[in-house]
Amino acid sequence: MEFKYNVRDLKFILKEWLPTEEVLECDRFKDFYSIDDIEQILTEGYKICREVISPINVVGDRNPVTFENGVVTSPPGYKEVFQFIQKNGWGSSSECVEVEGGMPLIVFKSVFEMIAAACPAMGSNIKLTSGAANVIMNFGTEDDKKRFLPKMLSGEWQGTMNLTEPSAGSDVGDALAKAYPTDDPRIYKIKGSKMFITAGDGSICDNTIHLVLARPPQGCKGSAGLGLYIVPKFWVNEDGSVGNPNDVTTVAVEHKMGLKGSATCMLNYGEDDECYGIMLGTPPDEKGRSQGLAMMFRMMNESRIGTGHNANAQASSAYAQASQYALERVQGYIKGERVTIVKHPDVRRMLMDMKAHTEGIRAMIFKGYYSLDIAENSSDKAKAKKCEEIASILTPLIKCYGSETAVAMTCEAMQVLGGVGYTNEFPIEQSLRDSKILTIWEGTSFIHAQDLVKRKMRMDDGNPFVNWMADIRSFIDANKATAGLEKEFENLDMAYTCMDEVKKLYDLWHLNKSDELIGLYATRALFVCSQVVVAECLLEQALIAQRKIAELPGDHFDINFYKGKVASAKYYANNILPNVFNLTEILQNADLTNPEWPEESLIVN
Amino acid sequence: MEFKYNVRDLKFILKEWLPTEEVLECDRFKDFYSIDDIEQILTEGYKICREVISPINVVGDRNPVTFENGVVTSPPGYKEVFQFIQKNGWGSSSECVEVEGGMPLIVFKSVFEMIAAACPAMGSNIKLTSGAANVIMNFGTEDDKKRFLPKMLSGEWQGTMNLTEPSAGSDVGDALAKAYPTDDPRIYKIKGSKMFITAGDGSICDNTIHLVLARPPQGCKGSAGLGLYIVPKFWVNEDGSVGNPNDVTTVAVEHKMGLKGSATCMLNYGEDDECYGIMLGTPPDEKGRSQGLAMMFRMMNESRIGTGHNANAQASSAYAQASQYALERVQGYIKGERVTIVKHPDVRRMLMDMKAHTEGIRAMIFKGYYSLDIAENSSDKAKAKKCEEIASILTPLIKCYGSETAVAMTCEAMQVLGGVGYTNEFPIEQSLRDSKILTIWEGTSFIHAQDLVKRKMRMDDGNPFVNWMADIRSFIDANKATAGLEKEFENLDMAYTCMDEVKKLYDLWHLNKSDELIGLYATRALFVCSQVVVAECLLEQALIAQRKIAELPGDHFDINFYKGKVASAKYYANNILPNVFNLTEILQNADLTNPEWPEESLIVN
Known part of the structure; x- marks a missing residue:
């Protein structure tokens, strides 16, 4: 099946939603990139993913890395594609911002998302090289940099x-x-x-x-x-x-x-x-x-977002495949007519579910990258500091919620295909296998949940977290009367109140040193925060899309994209976000079955 | 890792929870089995699963079936183990009740659960042979039976x-x-x-x-x-x-x-x-x-329960492995001491989650088998009819909820192990891969969800469904004042009310011929019903366990098993069941983003 990707959504993020120009105007980038370059970078990046990178994905799965007589051999074509990416500026040399012409994260990662979707194993090779190079660039001596970086960036070394x-x-x-x-x-x-x-x-x-x-x-x-x-x-x-x-x-x-x-x-x-x-x-x-x-973590902070991003890329790719299949596969009848399966309500529900989740999580991820870009490059120090705090809060949400959701979404994509999805005729079963590690890599889901409730909620006396929440509050207040989205904003408002409740519970548990409760409900607290921010991002995007729909003629080629953006926000706010109410009630009840449960009764002997 | 299985829970189901004797007293079984045989059948079945069957599981995964020059070759050892199971009475000859000495489903399936857990690929081979033999036995002529059955039951033919x-x-x-x-x-x-x-x-x-x-x-x-x-x-x-x-x-x-x-x-x-x-x-x-x-479906009805059962068996096996690992693996500190990971709250939460889900779903499954046993063998025609109706209602719940949950549980088991769980050093990654097909086999999840809302809720003017609900209502009313389980019964009571609400919504949608809503919310309606019945089963079991705890000395070797049973019920009622409230609200809102969404906006091009 041909590699397809939701490049239109990436363009929307960079050109219509995020204040991309604020980033491009920073001193480090302004001589190299302008907003007009985005279209071409994405179009070209998509092309090399389709033509050069995605073909080796299945090759690596069918011809895994071997280890014989002490020698590790990568699958056929991996060396060539690695070097192609690195030499042509799609890899480490663009990811390392201190290199002349290094890209802002929001730009580089929009291409890298497609690379990770096209071949996640190759994406990892690139990513690790960029990470190591970034550490040397930030903490090495001038001599170290001269000694190692040129060849690490050119594709000769990894x-x-x-x-x-x-x-x-x-x-x-x-x-x-x-x-x-x-x-x-x-x-x-x-x-x-x-x-x-x-x-x-x-x-x-x-x-x-x-x-x-x-x-x-x-x-x-x-x-x-x-x-x-x-x-x-x-x-x-x-x-x-x-x-x-x-x-x-x-x-x-x-x-x-x-x-x-x-x-x-x-x-x-x-x-x-x-x-x-x-x-x-x-x-x-x-x-x-x-x-x-600390030096490694400086690089890993972005890697954690990157891991959630990698997961979402694979889920998005699985969604793209499933949506294609649903449009082509004929099965079953509606009102006496044989139909493509996209006509069946549950198939549509699954496609919607994948669309809303992957778009919403993508938006949260790019908000994270944008915040890191401003934090590291803006001359406005107050703004940079605030963005650093926001990125710091979003990081565990992206890593944990992004990777956990991706597994569920690839499963759902397989379900759309039915039996053939379980075979290697289609790439989805590989995506499911490839993506599952991402709930473990770069810190397990629980480690990130603890990072949220023990650190991010409490850093600097809790002020950054309170400020972050206040921004969401302001967004709701400013837009809750938007015609056509009243119900969705009402849900977001209630979910916000839940998140506030969860934050207060955690303040209390910290005060009482209730370590067991703090750990036991951490993952669920993280889901509450993640679902609020994903819904917020989708509604931000829906406001833009609504305006576009009003402006454009009804037969405009792009109208369905914007309708789809509104639908993603509505679906998520009405079908997924209510989960927050439920989780909050569970946290409020603070059931302690767990700590009271004898350890021996948990073990199967 | 050695094969371990929760055989204690199977013994509890057959010897302490279900009215197994009612089944064993039926004419077909009374000369062959008594309640005293159960212990030995289970112990012996567990032994052959450990010693004979589980060793070939990984062999089949690493040496898959091959197809060369038109010839299909099974993995090494598969022929021998297949014939061992069939010849020694652990397979089709015990599963086919019309054979002299055929076992009731509740007995046969308690062993077969362990076989499916030990090697699901082998389980399928047995299962399909039993299924085909059962169809011939029920619908073939006497000549057909003589011609085919002896060798199908002996292991010579499949x-x-x-x-x-x-x-x-x-x-x-x-x-x-x-x-x-x-x-x-x-x-x-x-x-x-x-x-x-x-x-x-x-x-x-x-x-x-x-x-x-x-x-x-x-x-x-x-x-x-x-x-x-x-x-x-x-x-x-x-x-x-x-x-x-x-x-x-x-x-x-x-x-x-x-x-x-x-x-x-x-x-x-x-x-x-x-x-x-x-x-x-x-x-x-x-x-x-x-x-x-219709002839094939007669056999498939039990197969559908069997598919949910197979999934739950694999999830249980993954849970058993994860619990062992959690008891042995040392990582991290609590109060300055290095600890085994079972001490970490989130690991305990995951183990609890797996324990409660797998035990609860197992209970629902065995309620299904018990109902089929009575339906097919009881001389009390009214009771048989009622049990047939119950089995018919439980079938889609078991198939869909059982298989969907199993995938989430095997993922959770992998998460307990962390990185090593993603490698083939441990059997969990195989369980995850092996079990995913079960949401598709024997009818996808959506097919079963439709079976519930279009057929099972409405068959015979909806009376069987109403009667089934009334039994749950009576159970709640009779026990809701139970000391120590007040909160859990309160949750079940509320969840019951939700299920009632969902049933009324569906009545309305059927009346209005709202096909889109009927399909769109079917899977979620099925989850509501499933979670209610699983919680009910676990609370039934908890009542027994509570009595045992009161009777037994505090240092009795089995006390932690009973504490664990109470804990499973509490955990599920407090942490999982509230999902029903959430889903019901979503159904009540009946969001129609889906049908209003242009199909083109769902497709990635």
């Missing part, structure tokens, strides 16, 4: 992030990898094992630049004591030339349910005591604290 | 059901396969293509007995015109000996997301005009109506 170890998964602070000082104060010997390293090896590049968390001797216990080291697979000399192998051994690749085109590796560092890394940042302070994890 | 064709999926009535009369009034020439035929071929038996829906020349249009034919792969002579190949050609096997150990075949009948079938039932009547589909 990058990775090494956090997880066999006994340190969600709890990174338990990492056992060690960094031993040498005569050179910036060079450390690295020793340890890392697992689940995405793009950890493979045959797509000449060298791999690993960023590795490890604990120097003075490092304190826990995550604060971890330093961050640049550990190339092959040593890179100061002049940028490649030296000897650096004692980094691939021990295994994981056999995963999906993303089979991407090598998820277990790596041993320093088996022969000959692995060297270059320290990023400074040695531990007098309390043994390093900035290793 | 059976299949052939409904689907490339252009006739959900709408079976569009089938194009034809049956042409011959000189022998019971023998027809069969010609056509069938697809998605589970266990349609493979190397596990010497012969395959296909039951094929095809249209005779006098057959009217639609499903009513289809006849049903016994079409052996190799012709079976009247003396039961095997003759020549019968022109049934396997054209392809499907490449599926899961259930890779089971051959899903595309079969061509009569490519050389030499395919013969034996007619079951009678030729079409003067209006061209045959009983083909």
